Amino acid sequence: MQMNDKEWKPKIIAFCCNWCSYSGADLAGTNRLSYPAEVKIIRVPCSCRVNPMFILRAFQQGADGVILCGCHPGDCHYSTGNYHTRRRMTLLFSMLNYLGVESARTRVEWVSAAEGARFVSVMDGFVADITRLGPNRRLEDLRCKTN
């Protein structure tokens, strides 16, 4: 696949915390706001439930971008979960840089339950960025592609 391949669509996984971002995504739907269908959401109780391993696993399995959405700092349903997320992800970014993977392939965003429109703009922006970056080659494990 080439960068100029018009047909190529990125695979995007979005981890959304149950209390804020997942509801924000629901609100986008309720308000009929559209975002690219490449974004597929996995519901987690809190952004701090997302092990950086899940993100690496997604890349290994061929995801081109992984975005992690949680409540705004200070608004975490579990009071401090998103602070853990922020620290862990900062480490993951530097690790990805070290591995030579574009750290822009993964991102943390805070989207509240009231921010349907923000969810859409975040996803639009992320999909555009990943499309610009092109397919993830560095971490994709072709052995995973048996079927």
Added chain:
Amino acid sequence: MQKIGVFVCWCGSNIAATVDVKAVAEAARKVPGVVFSADYQYMCSEAGQGLIKDAIKEHGLTGVVVCSCSPRMHEATFRKAVQAVGLNPYMLEVANIREQCSWVHKDMATATEKAIALMQAAVAKVTLNTPLTAGMTPVTKRALVIGGGIAGMQTALDIADAGYEVDIVEAKPTIGGKMAQLDKTFPTLDCSSCIVTPKMVEVGQHEKIHIYSYSEVTQIKGFVGNFNVTIKRKARYVDEAKCTGCGACTEKCPSRKAPNEFNMGLNNRTAVYIPFAQAVPKVATIDPEYCIKLTKGKCGACAKICEAGAINYEAKDEYIEVEYGAIVAATGFEMIDVSPYDEYAYTQSPDVVTSLEYERLMNAAGPTGGHLLRPSDGKEPKTIVFVQCVGSRESCSGGEMRGKPYCSKVCCMYTAKHAMLTKDHYPDTDIYVFYIDVRTPGKNFDEFYRRAVEQYGVHYIKGAVGKVTPEGGKLKVQASDLILNEQLHIDADMVVLAGAIEPNKSARPLATMLTASMDTNDFFTEAHPKLRPVESPTAGVFLSGMCQGPKDIPETVAQAGAAASKVIGLLAKDHLVGNPCVAHSDEWMCNGCSQCETVCPYGAITYEEKEFRMPDRTTKVRRVAQVNPAVCQGCGACTVTCPSGAMDLNGFSNAEIMAEVDALCR
């Protein structure tokens, strides 16, 4: 081997118009493990649920995937349905193909493709699901109300009247709160004391209510239904049980320089004091800062005069631990410190007062016995300027914000009240009120305000006071009239500042103890701003009164009743059904590092020394993590922190989430 059933909902045309539901159902049949799939117009309807139930029975399904609206909408509905036919409710997953698919995508092919992917991820997850059972925890049938103002008192009374024990913890020596300090209440102008003091007596005498006055909450452990609270009973140096409240000690006390908090520091009180005549409990308290015996070791006048022998200079702070099922925060408010507003000269002249100070100056039990006299020279003021919104409704733009962004809600009304009461007593007084807007939404509120303008001739001027200068016994007020676009110069005798209302300073540390959330202004946040206005997001914690936001007395009383009814609903239960999606630790994998314990915001993880039978038949004592499922809220912070992978989360296990990732990347 799991036998999965997939049920695709049309949601009328909400899903079916954009997603080819038949194709999704058909694709499901090709997914390994799926033995049955169907589509139906309304899965959540009686008939739709029947379809699921029948299929479970007929095909012996071990797991169910419903492709429908958001799980936040109908997950509970479908869980109940599968449970009705004997399937564990946690063997169900919902694929959100409405809010996150059909409603956000327009192209049928793309939306169908995505719906199939979401369905596959849900099947992958449900295949790995394990049946979960919620634990039951008992409920301690006693409530704690923190704060003894009108909000706390009303909450306590309503709970106690339903037959449950209630404790009130009040930081001050008496309950009553700010309402006891008010002179009259708007818009009826009935005497505040006359309505609040009987309430205080009712609280004090209620057999189900116990008041811990002059006390503070210092630690809160536990969770809904089972809180363990440490209450610090500050040393009041007077035995509450012995003191009769006769007040002889307060007459004898030679230390008379302590500022009287009840009168907003406008006069002084003695070191041993009863805040006001109607205090509940009516017990004296010694102020250790001003007591000569406690500071210098000499005196003892109060002990000599006390016939009951209640004085005890040796008293120490005591800490008691009490169990509660529910906690109500009713910590109330304070008025902001207006001294940073230099332009109003609050610190330069005693004749510039806050509204609450003015309230005391008008009150018959206040420092002037109800005669409105200037604090500086004791003369009756002839011209009074009221300044509204001091520190309220400030905008964040343009540098540092000194005050608060919100409207304090009660100031417009109490200022109208002050103006009218002043005119009632001293009809020849000139009164000016400078306002941004006059906000009078409320029953009989606007009529009240118009009475001040039309009948009493109070000068309401839309505009701002620029500067107050004390000069020759007068306060020179420079102001602008925004409607006439004029500069005004008023020689006032008094200036009254309607300072913004802010949450009590004790609210922030309390919120930390309760793990309850607060907004940027330190008001407690409600679990839902519209639908759950008296509950905190933390289970078992409820909100009453000004600690949740500015409100007047009737609103506070209404909210107090609402909070009480929520507490009663909780205490009426013998057991609470917990959330089974909690963390658990594999003791064999746990290396005892304690990292999970540090990240857990609920203190749900403890460490225990346990004996293990090793493969070589020796016994080894190892330190391993234990999760209290009743305390764990299931955030999963520990699962990621655990370096050995011993911690996992029910319902969102590592394997389940990985399976979803794999399915979506396929």
